Amino acid sequence: MKVVRSRSEFAAVRASLAGPVGLVPTMGALHAGHAALLHAARAECAAVITTNFVNPMQFGPTEDLARYPRTLDADLAICEAAGVDVVWAPAVEDVYPHGTAQVTVQPGPIGDLLEGEVRPGHFAGVLTVVAKFLNLVRPDRAYFGEKDYQQLTLIRLMAADLDLGAEIVGVETVREPDGLALSSRNVYLSAEDRRHALALSRALFAGQARAADGAVSVITIATGVLAAEAGLAVDYLELRGADLGEIPEHGPARLLVAARVGTTRLIDNVGLVL
Numbered sequence: 082m083k084v085v086r087s088r089s090e091f092a093a094v095r096a097s098l099a100g101p102v103g104l105v106p107t108m109g110a111l112h113a114g115h116a117a118l119l120h121a122a123r124a125e126c127a128a129v130i131t132t133n134f135v136n137p138m139q140f141g142p143t144e145d146l147a148r149y150p151r152t153l154d155a156d157l158a159i160c161e162a163a164g165v166d167v168v169w170a171p172a173v174e175d176v177y178p179h180g181t182a183q184v185t186v187q188p189g190p191i192g193d194l195l196e197g198e199v200r201p202g203h204f205a206g207v208l209t210v211v212a213k214f215l216n217l218v219r220p221d222r223a224y225f226g227e228k229d230y231q232q233l234t235l236i237r238l239m240a241a242d243l244d245l246g247a248e249i250v251g252v253e254t255v256r257e258p259d260g261l262a263l264s265s266r267n268v269y270l271s272a273e274d275r276r277h278a279l280a281l282s283r284a285l286f287a288g289q290a291r292a293a294d295g296a297v298s299v300i301t302i303a304t305g306v307l308a309a310e311a312g313l314a315v316d317y318l319e320l321r322g323a324d325l326g327e328i329p330e331h332g333p334a335r336l337l338v339a340a341r342v343g344t345t346r347l348i349d350n351v352g353l354v355l
């Protein structure tokens with residue numbers, strides 16, 4: 082496994098790789114959810130590249146950029162075990178050599194919903210850095226977790242609308258045995274926060290189990306589970322179509338939730354068929 086820092090080092094290594102090439106973009110602080118992305122890429126591609134870069138552009142002024150966990154040594158061990166060929170861990174100046182990007186990728190209407198409403202500018206930051214990495218790495222496939230479902234949806238739209246070439250592959254959310262979705266931000270949770278946080282997946286699964294009864298039942302049951310947990314400040318619970326459009330009468334849909342537990346903001350979602 083090669084670990085490279087600068088653009089020129091990366092370009093030299095990239096030139097030596099035969100395809101198909103799989104890219105797993107990450108912000109480090111890797112856990113079993115990221116490992117699932119790396120394994121999916123390893124199973125389908127001749128070469129696996131992962132980027133390890135905490136992207137300042139996707140953090141709002143009051144968000145957790147400074148305290149975001151940075152665990153490169155542990156990340157490298159996970160990459161090695163997953164059979165990664167190249168880890169690219171650039172500095173901010175390698176990714177944004179001209180300072181913060183002035184020309185950015187705007188997410189369009191889907192970017193104004195859900196996370197976009199609570200985190201203005203977040204998806205422009207995500208899409209801009211993902212577009213840069215797709216252009217710099219030129220992968221055949223790029224892998225993203227369903228845990229960030231709106232992000233995955235927007236990256237798919239961007240790749241299609243801007244003809245970026247790479248196939249965007251979504252990988253199922255990895256959960257703890259008690260249902261908590263794995264997230265790099267789970268390290269912020271105290272034992273008590275963690276107990277409160279379990280209400281997110283409990284609500285989603287309760288809603289999912291009522292899919293056959295229709296949208297109103299799904300929302301009512303999931304809302305009830307969240308309301309019973311006093312330790313949560315819920316930002317949203319929404320049922321939408323699988324493409325994040327309007328709720329279909331019948332067919333694939335997505336139930337999404339975001340809530341704050343103490344000082345930590347968590348998101349989760351599940352698929353269901355109405």
Ligand code: PAF
Binds near residue numbers: 106108
């Ligand atoms: O999901 C993430 O970790 C980040 O948003 C991504 C896709 C690596 C872009 O910085």
